[in-house]
Amino acid sequence: MVLKVFFPQCCNTADSGLLVGRWLPGHDSAVVLAVVHYPFIPGQVKKYLSQIRSQTDVELTVLGSWSMPTEGQEGMDSFLRDLSTIFPHTCWLQISREIGKRGFICNVVSNEGTLFTGKPKANSGSCNGKEDAGDSDGAERIIFIHYDQRKVMLSQLHPVHDVVQESKADASELRTMFQTVAGSQPLFLLDRYDDGPLKTTHWQSDGREASIIVELLKQASVPVCMLITWMLSVWHWLCSIRILNSRPAQFISSKLSTCVQLGYRTDHLQTVASTKKATEHMEFMRKANIFVSVLVDMALGLLLISWLYRENRIGTLANTLVPVADHVAKELQELLQWLMGAPAGLKMNKALDEVLGRFFLYHIHLWISYIHLMSPFIEMILWYVGLSACLGLTFALSVLSDIVALLTFHIYCFYVYGARLYCLKIYGLASLWRLFRGKKWNVLRQRVDSCSYDLDQLFIGTLLFTILLFLLPTTALYYLVFTLLRLVVVLFQGLIHLSVDLVNSFPLFAMALRFCRPYRLAEGVKFRVLTQEPGTPLHLLMEINPIKCSTVVQCYRTPTYSCYPKDSWGALCKKLFVGELIYPWRHKGTKAD
Incomplete structure (x- = not known):
């Protein structure tokens, strides 16, 4: 068995604490989402995770412990190791980092004891309790995959058409991993500036992203959408007049390009002004593309008028x-x-x-x-x-x-x-x-x-x-x-x-995302070796492959x-x-x- 641990880059230098994440069902993989810092009370951690589970569909749990050597915390390793008896687990990860080394040391412990370790020549086994006597090097059986949590959180993984890049099983595992990170958004709302019993490290722990302009636009969008909806209702009432629905009028309007374009623009404004929240990715992208296209169209029209x-x-x-x-x-x-x-x-x-x-x-x-x-x-x-x-x-x-x-x-x-x-x-x-x-x-x-x-x-x-x-x-x-x-x-x-x-x-908005933030529209991932030090597991860096421009146009x-x-x-x-x-x-x- 090869255990893959998806580890966020923002947690590489985090203080010692507990690893919060999820075991991917059907795969020997774990996704680390955050680190809960010491000091903490185990009961408060359990209560906090139960609150997060009620807000999401992701089964978050404590995966293990994270140890970062600092002054004054020499006995932290033994304390964190003893916490495995408090939190329910099948496998318990004991990840630590030594001073002067980029690689991590990882021990995997189950209820029956230590299964295998990241150090050479350790006992071998698997998370289901079965042992593999043929493997003597436990470090080769643990792979750390470092990922940018912000990019994975904001990206949308599309189906990969090139079967050479990854198999179906890998694609399913990666898709589950992406969905786990994206579905754990409530976990990322707690930052270090919030007053609370827990302090965590994740991609928004230094302060959540916010913009005054974006917030003002969100507040102003509601009355603007109501005004557009009312204007469209008046327009539909005018179009429902009997003389405009007669056969000659419909025949002439179907032949005039202006009337055809007016019909398209009415449909576009109805889509943009809809008060229904776009929960699906394709629905949101369609609204955003239409909104940007309308703005660019009107801007070009005003330039034409000025000329x-x-x-x-x-x-x-x-x-x-x-x-x-x-x-x-x-x-x-x-x-x-x-x-x-x-x-x-x-x-x-x-x-x-x-x-x-x-x-x-x-x-x-x-x-x-x-x-x-x-x-x-x-x-x-x-x-x-x-x-x-x-x-x-x-x-x-x-x-x-x-x-x-x-x-x-x-x-x-x-x-x-x-x-x-x-x-x-x-x-x-x-x-x-x-x-x-x-x-x-x-x-x-x-x-x-x-x-x-x-x-x-x-x-x-x-x-x-x-x-x-x-x-x-x-x-x-x-x-x-x-x-x-x-x-x-x-x-x-x-x-x-x-x-x-x-x-x-x-799709102007989708193309802008493709060039400005290519990770938002992902077609797949690629891996490169980050570090491979003796006595530590293999560390890989997962990078996101953006989809092709032609695929963006065809899809959106x-x-x-x-x-x-x-x-x-x-x-x-x-x-x-x-x-x-x-x-x-x-x-x-x-x-x-």
């Missing part, structure tokens, strides 16, 4: 917008006139080419008239739209996406017209091609079945197939051109949506529409080939909570 409303940049942007729209419309007119001729020397169907060209030119004419009609009000609209940035940068970007969608609405209409016409011809040709092969599509069974056609049906099918086949190049050319234009707009809007999603979902990111599966590149190319409408930035299914 926009300085030096009359709103007026400059409004004066530039109309000429840019006219230039885009002029370029589209020239493109359509080029398509109505002989583009790239291609032979087009002149009648269909003229009909499609004039149809699209008429839409451009209507759009130019609409832009010039709205030009006197553009500056005022942009002035009020810029105020939306006070709600956050994501709102400003969402409004920008909606403005781009409105300014390029004519391109979207061209794409829809061309795609629908092209899709109709593609599906018509596919259906007529099955007619030639004596097949038909069974709508009920969703499969292709055999079918016999008469002569008239074959004649009409051949005629329609020929017409659609010869008109397909002209339709495909218009579809190709307007699809490319639509993809440029979609790409720009996709970049905007990715930026909004990055601010909404990126806030769910948004980018977290849902989208169409693959193959499915997207298939939709483009058959003429189906594409919205690659939209998520599938219901919006995430």
Whole structure:
């Protein structure tokens, strides 16, 4: 048997006293949590431990004695050794430290007597009373694992994916050890400045960590959360109006990025303003990430407002917008006139080419008239739209996406017209091609079945197939051109949506912990030899391995529409080939909570 003793580094120089901790169930390991200093009364120690057990789920007990050589306490070792008859125990640890040595001397005593010692050539045995006659060196059978109690207390141990680092048994033992330290928080509230019958040494014995700013924020958070909750209730009451729940209003709101972002922000504020205490680690991290993301978003929005409303940049942007729209419309007119001729020397169907060209030119004419009609009000609209940035940068970007969608609405209409016409011809040709092969599509069974056609049906099918086949190049050319234009707009809007999603979902608080306090998010531990002196057990130092940055993002990111599966590149190319409408930035299914 190898006995592992997890010993806190803060207790290496503690005064002599009793070791308080826990034996890990199912493992030959003990976790030392604190040292109770002499002088003390055993009855007071038992009462104090019973109070701690009632506040936690950890079965704390007296593990043994700790002896630190000091002047005037020469007989302390024998006194502490006799205390093993007072406190109930299965194994009693007698740990002492000699002057001039970094290593400890450890004797393990049970009710039946000494089992084995940290000194060489001692009797060997185990905590269950069984002896191992083959081992003659007891020092090699005791391992001290020194750990930083503060880091272990504040860290969250995540599952280790690399099986090479540690086995499942070691992972279970380490997880139990981490949970023991984290669950013993009431034990760490007693420091040396408190008036009481007991004096202890642990990671907060020199004074508990406190911050006046943190305490003030905690006191102010309650009324602020109540105010936010009341404002959200008013907002939900306004949204419950019947006219806003009608089908046209819901359809329009689902297409506007600003409304989608408003829904996400409402859910985020509800999560942050919830009065329910976050007891679980993931729940706390989600609240903290959302809170930090909202603060950073609003700070960036205020910076954008200060830039926009300085030096009359709103007026400059409004004066530039109309000429840019006219230039885009002029370029589209020239493109359509080029398509109505002989583009790239291609032979087009002149009648269909003229009909499609004039149809699209008429839409451009209507759009130019609409832009010039709205030009006197553009500056005022942009002035009020810029105020939306006070709600956050994501709102400003969402409004920008909606403005781009409105300014390029004519391109979207061209794409829809061309795609629908092209899709109709593609599906018509596919259906007529099955007619030639004596097949038909069974709508009920969703499969292709055999079918016999008469002569008239074959004649009409051949005629329609020929017409659609010869008109397909002209339709495909218009579809190709307007699809490319639509993809440029979609790409720009996709970049905007990715930026909004990055601010909404990126775990800023978790990443700050990863860089500032990497031990808070632990993936595992590593050990290095601290000291190995003759006549003393092996001493190891346990260091915490922080999780990778990619794992932090994957584990703690806030769910948004980018977290849902989208169409693959193959499915997207298939939709483009058959003429189906594409919205690659939209998520599938219901919006995430």
